[in-house]
Amino acid sequence: MNIRRRGLVAALASMALLFPGTAALAQTSATAAAPTVASAVEPLSNLPLISVVLADPDPTHNTITYLNASKDNVVPSTVDLVGAQDPAQNLTALSAEIKGRGNFTWTLAKKPYQLKFSSAQSVLGMAPAKTWVLLANHADTALLRNKVAFDLARELGLPYSPESRFVDLEINGQDLGNYLITEKVEVKTNRVELQDDAGLLLELDNNYGLAEDYHFYTKTSNTLFVLKDAKGGVSVPLSPTVQTAYTDIQTYLNTLESLLYAPKPDWTKISSMIDVESFLKYYFVFDLTENPEIVASSVYFYKDGPNDVLHAGPVWDFDSSEGSYAVEHLGGDPESEYVKNASVLRRRGNGWFGELFRNPQFVTAANQMYTGEVRAKIDALTSKIDGYAAEIKQSANRNFQIWPVLGKPSVFPAGNGHLVRSTWAGEVSYLRDWVAQRAGFLDGSYGETVPIVRYSTHVSTIGWQPTMSTGQIAGTIGRSLRVEAMVISHQNATVPGSIQGNAYVQSLGWQGWKGPGSTIGTTGRGLRMEGVQLRLTDQLAAKYDISYRAHVQNNGWMPWVRNGATAGLPGQGLRIEAVQVRLLPKGPNASYRSHVQGIGWMPYVTNGTSSGTTGRSLRIEALQLKVSAGPYTGDISYRGHVQSIGWQSWVGSSTFIGTTGRGLRLEALQIKLTGERAAHYAVRYRAYVQDVGWQQWVWDGATAGTTGLGKRIETVQIEVIPKTS
Incomplete structure (x- = not known):
């Protein structure tokens, strides 16, 4: 050094x-x-x-x-x-x-x-x-x-x-x-300025809280909380005033949890115990960044005396957020419904925000706040990142001369951390792209006019579970329990239409489409659901896509599908264990199919779904891609790098890239949008490559796959997403 x-x-x-x-x-x-x-x-x-x-x-x-x-x-x-x-x-x-x-x-x-x-x-x-x-x-x-x-x-x-x-x-x-x-997060002047001598600052700290002098577990979620600071000071022993407040806060949190986790939560009582505005703002910061600490540690709350409610904040500890990880359960997927499902995805920790989102009133408040206060702030983040990067450029270049960690494995556990670029500029670009994609996803997921999907699953040995809201996981993970039935509907829609569902049931097959509020699947017969299809009707279908996925026995989460496509693996004797459902605004969708060695043309799939094969060592020989109609003019332009040929010419959606009938592997591809679409949308894509596996996502004309290495592409994923400013 x-x-x-x-x-x-x-x-x-x-x-x-x-x-x-x-x-x-x-x-x-x-x-x-x-x-x-x-x-x-x-x-x-x-x-x-x-x-x-x-x-x-x-x-x-x-x-x-x-x-x-x-x-x-x-x-x-x-x-x-x-x-x-x-x-x-x-x-x-x-x-x-x-x-x-x-x-x-x-x-x-x-x-x-x-x-x-x-x-x-x-x-x-x-x-x-x-x-x-x-x-x-x-x-x-x-x-x-x-x-x-x-x-x-x-x-x-x-x-x-x-x-x-x-x-x-x-x-x-x-x-x-x-x-x-x-x-520093502390109770002091110009920091957390509590006024009441009984005011307390708590930290949710399931990771390290046992090392603190004053800690306790809540009764319902078994969350470990720490007395981090107090207006009256934290000493050993506590002063009588602080001791009384510390005892009272434990009762307060246990009461709050009993309300949050109730099968039918009472929003009037819940909202009387928390500062809803601070919880919403706290949620959006953690959800934008997909910070996996939300269920684990460095999560702060304060209460300024016995007459105050519980407030969320201040925020802290975002080292492992914003795409630091490459796996969804730790916040690596910028299109994940993350914070509202974090405790389920991580199979550990505190699930308060998931419980809050079961309340339609909290979802409505989130939609209103996003439109009025949050959207503009989040959409401006990419330009802010550029500004921060320009500010620290000299310092950052010095930093990585002292600490040469670029281009090396992440400090996070093997297989979980994102692939660290070889330059600091590359890391900034990765962060910027990740945040841009996350912002685009949130822009389509929240807003005053977005309907709220409401659904519940009937699970073996449990029965009907509590009703969930848009994007939440219904069912169970890691318990080997089958989903037997499902009920789905929506509310707060500004246009006519409904949600219809169809279930593939063990021994019965497809039941046929049923309207909102009807039970799809069966109850009381011990039969597993193996597949599910959902669709929208009328103007709701014209304005939104319904997107859903299933967690399937021995397979885990299957790809997201849309608008009547099948989620699950019907006919293979494998149970659905959990489902997620969300609405997304209509936009141009990427639709694509692969011509695969020994198979030929595979069926078309859409936005983000895998096309090709994995684990079978079969080459993609050709790829055909088109983009559905949307509000703007333009097309797709793409080209392939083919064994023994090299880069082909750019083509539009009327043809395909690669070759058929010649036994040549597709080794790389580049994709970009044209016309007005390019101004309003971005295309991102990635390839599963021989001996490499899944590569990182690339954007708008960058290369996915390899050139000069003689390696085949075996699978691709492509999607079109809205751009942010």
Whole structure:
């Protein structure tokens, strides 16, 4: 790592000539610098620099090695901040303490820290406080995820959301790279400003909460909560006022959970116990980012005394969000109905938001808030990411010289983390594209005019489950229980139409289409549903697509299908175990089919569904693609890279790419939209490649597959999605 000693060692050596007693101090170099020794501090990039000099009376503590050895090692220091755009915001030789912080992030090579000044300080224009957090963002190879989430929460007006600034950090002259200095989540002036002496700040912490002095489990969801802070302070033992409040909050949360998890929840009572607005804003920040921590840890709530309701927030800890993972259950699919299903997808943790979404009133409020407050903020995120990236470009390039992690396996468990690009610009592009796709999906999923789908499943040994709302998982996962029947309907529609359903039942086959509110499948006969078809009628069908999928025995989640297509595997003796249903606004759909070795042309599939084969080592030889009619003119343009031929010419939807009857493999493809469609929609696609497996999604003319490697494409997925600004 780069170490900048500047004039510090020379100054100490000069002192040693005048004062022999300082010779040992000079030998310790910058790692044991005395705070009274002045040294020029200069920025490392265009960002402000925070320079920390360790200054413990015990010289053996004045090393980064000691500081990083334990989070419990607190080292007195002096702090300079230079390079602020407003010189008045620079700080000089301030007394402070520095220590490590974090849980998972503390285990990584680049460490996060906490600075505590001896008196409250304004840092880079942020409100004065003593304690500040330096986030290393080492798990986030774009360096932007926490900033994106924190600023979104602030723009939505979620109280006490952390303010933050990008900086460079050095300790004892050693350049540690790019950091985000941010406000700490704590009960203090200019932080979480509780007024009542009985006001409490709680953390949902199923991961690490047992290490805290005060923690408890809720009775219904078995969630571990921690008393994180209090207006009256957290001491051992607690003061009588705080102890009473701590006892009362446990009763309060248990009462709230009994209401949330009731088969028929009472929204009037639920909404009287929570600040619905803060819960909605908190939800949208976590759902936009698909933060898997929502069921696990770093999830905060506060209640300002016995007469207050429970508030959600502040937000915290987005290192593993926004596409950091590549798997849906950990938030890797930008088109997942994520937060409302996170506890089911992860098969662990707290499910409060899933229970809230069972209430049509909460769904309606979410739709209204999205239209009025959220949509514009989320649609602006891609341009904000570009702005953040431009701001930290110099610092980021330095950071990855110090910490060479680009192009290497993710720090997350093998097979779960996204494929880290070889350049920081590539990582920023990946984040931007992921957020753009997520924003596009949310734009189609929420809004005041979007109808609410309501459905329930009848499950073996359980019976009828509680009714779910749009996008929620109905049924069970991991319990080997069959779905036997289903009832589905909708409400809040502004156009005429209904939802119809058809079920394929063990020993009976397809039952035939039934209207809304009718039971499809059977009850009391012990027969499994093996397939389901759903469709819309009248103007509802003209305005929306109904999209649904099934979780099938031995197969897991099957691909999403639409508008009367079959979900499940009817006739194969495999039970459906769970289903999801959602409405999506009409737009151009990609429809495509593959010509496969030994099979020939396979049936057409639509948006995002797999075409081809996997696990059979069969090459795709040709691909035919078309886009359905939509509100804009234009077409699809695509070309293939074929064995022994190379790149073919670009063609439109009237023909196919590749070859038939020649036994040649399709090795790569490029797809783009034309005309007005290109201005309003994007096409994304990916290939399953011989010896490689699924590649990452690519967009709008980029290459999927390989060239020059002689590898066949075996499966493709293609979809057209709305663009965001």
